[in-house]
Every structure is written in structure tokens, then in C-alpha cells.
Amino acid sequence: MNKMNNIEVIINNKKYTLRGYESEEYLQKVASYINNKNSEFKKQDFYKMLDSEMKSILMEINIADDYFKVREQVREIEQENEEKAKEIFDLKHELVSLTTKLSEAEKTIAALKEELNENQKKIIRLETELGSNKNTKG
Amino acid sequence: MNKMNNIEVIINNKKYTLRGYESEEYLQKVASYINNKNSEFKKQDFYKMLDSEMKSILMEINIADDYFKVREQVREIEQENEEKAKEIFDLKHELVSLTTKLSEAEKTIAALKEELNENQKKIIRLETELGSNKNTKG
Numbered sequence: 001m002n003k004m005n006n007i008e009v010i011i012n013n014k015k016y017t018l019r020g021y022e023s024e025e026y027l028q029k030v031a032s033y034i035n036n037k038n039s040e041f042k043k044q045d046f047y048k049m050l051d052s053e054m055k056s057i058l059m060e061i062n063i064a065d066d067y068f069k070v071r072e073q074v075r076e077i078e079q080e081n082e083e084k085a086k087e088i089f090d091l092k093h094e095l096v097s098l099t100t101k102l103s104e105a106e107k108t109i110a111a112l113k114e115e116l117n118e119n120q121k122k123i124i125r126l127e128t129e130l131g132s133n134k135n136t137k138g
Numbered sequence: 139m140n141k142m143n144n145i146e147v148i149i150n151n152k153k154y155t156l157r158g159y160e161s162e163e164y165l166q167k168v169a170s171y172i173n174n175k176n177s178e179f180k181k182q183d184f185y186k187m188l189d190s191e192m193k194s195i196l197m198e199i200n201i202a203d204d205y206f207k208v209r210e211q212v213r214e215i216e217q218e219n220e221e222k223a224k225e226i227f228d229l230k231h232e233l234v235s236l237t238t239k240l241s242e243a244e245k246t247i248a249a250l251k252e253e254l255n256e257n258q259k260k261i262i263r264l265e266t267e268l269g270s271n272k273n274t275k276g
Contacts, residue, residue, distance in 0.1 A: 011195055011198075011199075012195075014191075016192075016195060018199070022203075026206070029206065030199055030202045030203060030206060031199075033202055033205075033206075034198050034199070034202055052190075052191070052194075053152075053190070054154075056190075056194035056197070056198075057149055057150075057154060059194070059198055060149075060172050060194075060197055060198060060201060061149075061156070061168055061169075061172070063198060063201040063202050063205060064168045064171055064172055064201050065160075065168060066205050067171075067201060067204050067205040067208060068164070068167065068168060068171075070205060070208045070209050070212060071208050073212055074208060074211055074212055074215060077212060077215045077216060077219060078215060080219055081215060081218055081219050081222065084219065084222035084223065084226060085222065087226055088222060088225055088226060088229065091226065091229040091230065091233060092229065094233060095229060095232060095233055095236065098233065098236040098237065098240060099236065101240055102236060102239055102240050102243060105240060105243035105244060105247060106243060108247055109243060109246055109247060109250065112247065112250040112251065112254060113250065115254060116250060116253060116254055116257065119254065119257040119258065119261060120257065122261055123257060123260055123261060123264065126261065126264035126265065126268060127264065129268060130264060130267060130268055130271065133268065133271045133272075134271075
């Protein structure tokens with residue numbers, strides 16, 4: 001595992017030291033995400049009227065909403081994934097079936113060629129016999 | 139779209155009225171998620187020592203962390219999805235190639251059967267000719 005880090009972040013214009021296993025980069029990303037939300041809220045008139053507790057609750061709900069929306073996204077993509085897995089299964093099945101048919105067709109071709117070869121020999125034999133008969137007759 | 143709702147939720151033992159388009163069920167799920175986090179925090183000694191601002195920041199970071207972890211999950215599943223889409227593309231390509239080969243093999247079989255049929259007719263003709271020659275000789 002990574003080692004424990006002390007990382008300074010600035011959230012809502014105040015400095016906080018966070019202690020944990022996460023990387024500096026990751027925690028700065030989290031801080032910046034929260035700061036962007038704060039800036040968005042501050043642009044709205046109703047927000048200025050709220051007390052600090054209500055502001056916190058609003059922020060928590062807002063972040064939690066992002067979280068649940070992405071969780072829903074996970075559910076959808078996982079479903080897509082399952083459908084794709086099923087399609088792969090079906091395609092592989094079809095592929096096996098086609099490969100079997102092709103192999104049987106190749107065997108049939110080989111057998112037919114063999115039969116054709118035998119027939120051709122027989123034709124030559126018959127034609128030779130016929131030729132010599134004619135010669136005998138002539 | 140859904141209509142605007144006023145929904146009462148209880149977060150950290152206080153009642154809040156939320157106004158928005160989300161369903162009651164969804165907002166209760168969000169509230170319950172935040173309350174569970176609060177309960178977990180309250181079990182830890184260090185948390186009791188924090189002022190309310192620090193508690194809020196900690197909660198915000200904690201929820202944001204859940205959010206970023208699920209976003210990472212989305213990234214991974216999307217990558218899996220892309221790999222599966224590529225596999226489907228390749229399998230379909232292989233399927234088309236096999237179908238073409240099978241169709242060619244079937245044409246070859248038909249042509250060989252036709253040739254065999256012609257040869258068999260020729261053999262019968264030759265055998266008939268030979269038979270009648272023998273009869274003539276006999």
C-alpha cells in the first residue's frame with residue numbers, strides 16, 4: 001500500500017490538512033470539485049440567505065446526488081456489458097457451428113473428389129476396353 | 139418532465155424540506171446515505187473533537203470520494219465495454235469470412251456432384267456400348 005500522507009488542500013478559501021493514503025493529485029481533484037460546486041452555489045441568490053448548516057446540507061445532498069447519478073450510470077453500463085457478453089457468447093456459438101459445417105463440407109468435397117477420381121479411372125478403363133474391342137472387331 | 143415536489147427528509151436528526159424534481163424515493167435514499175455516513179463518523183473518537191465546519195468538510199470530502207471512486211468504476215467498465223465491442227466486431231468479421239467460405243464450399247460440392255452425375259451417365263453409356271459390342275461379337 002501507499003504510505004500515509006499529510007496533504008494541504010484549500011476548500012472554500014480555508015486551508016485544511018488531510019491525512020490519508022490517497023495521493024496529493026487525487027485529493028486536490030476532490031478539493032477542486034468541491035470548490036467548483038461552492039462557486040456555482042455562490043452565484044445563486046437563494047444560497048446567500050441560507051445559514052451555514054443549511055449550506056452544508058445542500059452541498060452534501062448535491063455531491064451525494066452526483067454520486068447516485070454515477071452509480072446509476074454504472075448500473076446502465078454494466079447492463080450494456082452483460083448484453084455484450086451475451087452477444088459474444090451467441091457469436092462464438094454460431095462460429096463453432098459454422099466451423100463444424102465448414103469442416104463437414106470440406107470432408108464432403110474430399111470424398112466427392114475421391115469418388116470423381118475413381119470414376120475417371122473407370123471411364124479411362126472402359127474407353128480403353130471399348131477401343132481395344134473396336135480394334136479386335138476392325 | 140416530473141412536477142416540482144416539496145419533500146421532507148431528516149438528515150442528522152433535523153427535518154429539511156427539499157424542493158425539486160426528484161422523486162420522494164430518490165431523496166430519501168440520498169438522505170439515508172448521508173445519515174449512514176454521519177452514524178459511521180459519530181462512532182469515531184476524533185470526529186467528536188472537530189468543530190461543525192470541519193465535520194462538514196470531512197463529510198463533503200467523504201461523499202466526493204465515493205463519487206470519484208464510482209467514476210473510476212465507470213471508466214473501468216467502459217473500457218471493458220470497448221474491449222467487448224471490439225471482440226464483437228472481430229467475431230462478426232470472422233463469421234462473415236466463415237459464411238463466405240461455407241458458401242464457396244457448398245458451390246464446390248454442387249459442382250462436384252454435377253460432374254459426378256455427368257461421369258456416371260458416361261459410365262453407363264460406355265458400359266452399355268461395351269455390352270452391345272460384346273453381344274455383337276457374341
